[in-house]
Amino acid sequence: MSSRKKTMLKVIILGDSGVGKTSLMQQYVSKKFSNQYKATIGADFLTKQDVRVDDRTVTMQLWDTAGQERFQSLGVAFYRGADCCVLVYDVNNAKSFEALDSWRDEFLIQASPRDPESFPFVVLGNKIDVEESKRVVSQKRALAFCQAKGNIPYFETSAKEAINVDQAFEVIARNALIQEESEEYSSDFSDPINIHLDNERGGCEC
């Protein structure tokens, strides 16, 4: 495989309603932030071109999802072929943190990756720009969670102040790329011609 090959990485962003999924994505892709809250309906995606990961250039397709239950309608196709899943919570909202586990489980079920243990997740604790006194989820608690779930990389970010956003997505891209490459050898569903099936009953030709 050529190291210069252009690769499309599919990244899915999940998390409770209002934790800042769309904002993080907007900040990363277009360096913009809006204070206005607008619920995402269904799903939306942005593409970030020419992301450098070591010596490779990749394109990242970031899928933003509806956090509100009433707007969720993600078909199987949405999750299929995902290379990395980003779980976002709001450090000032304990419930959004507690929901991470469910989001992770839900993703695993929907995407059904071949090797769930090695599938890359990244956890982002967003809104750290809000004053410290309002924070309810400590870094320690978040790190303990990530540790327990198989050393998930953890970042504390602020989409508003653009803190740690690029760093987080760099890791997301790198991990997604690793996943993408491993998937290439065991592609999930696309297996249109199965030669072995025919051979099995054919036996020896001589």
Added chain:
Amino acid sequence: MLRAFAPVPVVELSSKERIQAIFAARDKLYVGLASGALKVYSVSPSTGSSSAPTTSPPEPAKLVTTIDQFTKRAVEQLAVLEEARVLVALSDGYVYLYDLDTYALQERLHRTKGAFVMATSSDLEFDKPFVALSSDGSLPNPSAADIQGTVSRLVVSARKKLHCYEWQGAELIGSREISIPERPRSLTFIRPDKILCGLVVEYFLVDISASTVSSVFAAGRPVGPLNGAIAGVAANIGDITSSASASARRQGCALAALLPEDDSVLLVNEFSSAFLSAETGGFIKTKKPIKWKDVPAMLGYTYPYVISVAANSKRLEVRSPKTYTVLEAINFPTLAHLHDGRYPFVASSRQIWQLSIKSFEEQVRILVDQNQLDEAISLAEGLDDVFITDRTEMLRKLKMMKAEELYMRMKFQQSMMMFSEVSAPPERVLALYPAVIAGDAARKDDDVGEATEGHKQDETEADNNGTSDIAPLVNGKDKTDGDAASVASTNPDAQRQKDVEFFDRFLRPSILSSTKPPNGVVAKYTSSGADTMSVADSLANFLSIGKNSRITAPSEAASVSDFGGPESLDGKALNKAVRCLLIYLIDTRRKIARLASVESGTITKEDLELVSTEKMTAATFGADLGKEATIVDTALLRCYMLINPQLVGPLVRLPNHCDKDVVRQQLLSHDKPTELVDFYYTKKLHRDALELLKELGDSRQLSELSGPEPIVEYLQKLGQEHINLVFEFATGPIRMDEQYGIDIFMANTPEAESLSRTAVVKYLSGISRSLTIKYLEHLVFSLGDLSPDFHNELAVAYLEDIKTNAQLYSLDDDMLQRPLDKLLRLLRESRQYRPERILSVIPRDSSLLLEAKAILFSRIGEHKRALEIYVFNMKDYSKAQEYCMNVYDTDAPNNKTVFHTLLELYLRPPGIRVTLSNRMAPSRRSSNSSSMYNLSASPPPPPPSLLLQKSPSSSSLSSMPSYEVPAMNLDAALDLLSNHGSRVSAIDALELLPSDIKMTALGPFLEAHLRTTTASVTRDRLFASLLKTELVRTQQALVDLRSRNIVISDTRVCPVCVKRLGSSVISVFPNRTVVHYGCAKQYRETLKQ
């Protein structure tokens, strides 16, 4: 081969006559002969009937009238303008107009000299393109108003001109001529006012209203195949003798037909074809050109098919609306005429056939029957809803059958995608899988299979006719030996049952009018042979049309027969099939979850429609959403078990509907108890979980769930609503180690805090006192619980503890000292407990608890009794004094006299009041009494305490009770008086003091008292003087203020607004400026500046 059209011979002429033109309108068929005669027949329309599944017997047309001298020469072309009540005939190079009712000649259109071909149209046809074909096949009569406003057009091509005539209603309203470069060979209306002219090698698009002509090719978008064919066309024209349809008179030239479904125009020239958008006039490049086997000579469109007659004129081809593959080919003797549209007719030179269209349901069914599912689907997709009852549902069934076929051909992924697309019921999909995945869904079919085993041979005949897409499988099975057949029989049975359902639902409303539930049908198969036969027979009869024409693609047949039924899948194939099943299951799980949240009201129907493209209701999956959810989730679990056990965890931890028993069996057999516990937790089956944990915890086998910790962890997750379970299962671990109790009940978690404290205290007190104390301390000191009960309980628990430990440990032992300290701390600090209740529990004569008692008495305001304890029992005078200092409060009447009370106790001890006169001598007992815990009796001889009765000698502290009567304690009294004399009334004190006391002893007291009194008098005097001074000062200030005045005269003006002050409200400033009240603000600001 589809049989959409049934050709019914309706007219046969004598050998002398030759048909030159036909036109059908409503119930009339107009036939123009070479002799110039016109014959009018009445025919019964038999199009698209859904109510009559069987073809009606051929009904020859009745000759209504014959007009011999209709035209002088042969009638070349006929047309009817219904709304204008005009019959149009082209003959001898002219167009003639006749009255439609009397067939009397109205007019010869002179300008049409050299007329070659003509075409008619009316707005009505475009306004309501095909809805008009109602279920009985008849055309609804347009109302009079409709006709009045309708514009009908006649376009005649004569030489290089188009003559256009327009009628509004029955009135000819105008005509115009449009020059075109070449003489058109065919005319096709594609819009009410746009006509496509087919030339020899070209097409022109003519806009009649705008009188513009544009070349289709000149638009700069030549189409390959058509262009290539252009050169060779010209030669073909001459040898064609007959006129073709209403619009195209010459075969072999450029043909065109409007296809209303996608609003395109099919252009055909020789072997080549192309599609033109009727809207824009541009080519549609996305549609692939039709491949013709023979050059089409005549082209037409009868909803929804493209029909054509091949150049050899012997075969009518019917093409599917989507794929344009030949669905049906009907052979005829040489055909010369084709009339398309609503009333399709074909004619040779002597014979006319009506093409009667079968109902679309029947057409679909025939396709299904012939295993042409793709065509059936494409037909059903292309049809308008009005033609098929519940088209969506039918399409869904078709796709499910197609998906099953794909599955049989091992195209698992496509199959599952299709099932998913139509939201197939999970039972149906799972029936394809072996029991290891399908579980009950597969077993149920086994039962059916066994039950029908006896009838199987009898039914084989019916099977051959009755089954559709799996027919080859059944056939293949019959050829194999019986064993294989019985193994494979489950699937066809299930299959057939569904097909019966399908046909019942859509095609045989008359036979089984009530919709039977699937189980009812199964019951019919299983219960009695007669019943089974009747259903199967009727089905077979009904389907017999398709019996002889069955066409099975050989490749499909081969691959299908390779598939030996669900159980034969194994290894890689099974793995792959299961992996693909996930696509369906996950998607279905999601859909059901969405529907369920609509049912439960979490989201609204609008939300569902807002974000889902799929139209679905609960009934899509089956009546009981919960049941379907169980089937799906359980199957999902089995799939994961088989191919990806790591995903079982996430599944059971999420809200799911997995079947409890299956999960237990699966997870235990795969040694995944942790996941099972998680599952129980998610499903709130806590008792199951705890029992499992207990079992595992007790078992000798070492596993991740050994020991009591897992139970404790689990219990920590349970809140108040499961409190009884918590109590039940907490006992075990707590008996092992009390620390577990702390973990369960005192953890800083919402669950632990939700537990009812009263219940926990009650529970714990039955298990361990020390744990109870810990819990109560946790409540009282950590959580700050203020309910008196817990404070009482804690105090009582301490007392109990002290009582027990007093028998086991010495006084200075920590085990005794600690609870004692804690008790005192509680009694001093807490304001919540009920002192009376604690007092009632304390043994009266307990020397250990004297101080506690004193605190308690103090709490209830019994200062005297408290002090008695300090003075008589403890003989700790400094403590007594300290007590008084703490309590003394001049504002509270009860507490004001506390020093006096103490003094009284010193000087007139209660026990000796009576004997005071006899025993005047002060007590020799000094305050340096050896032990403050010396046990002594209260004034009235007390009953022996419990403590002492139990083990009088065990406590080193209990000395022999002394019943010594307390004596007057003058030293202590004097000490008190000298320190706190001012807080006791001197008169009271002197009264209490014995009369024989020395003045020197009283010296300090009196001195202190006088000093205090004097100080108080001095202070009050000083204060009075100060107040007097203050009064004088205030009076002076008042006089000053009163003396101030200003004079408002008529001339005095406000310095701000320079207006007279008059009698307005004014403001006077300290500098004696007078302004209007309203101007004051402004003036203030100027002052500030």
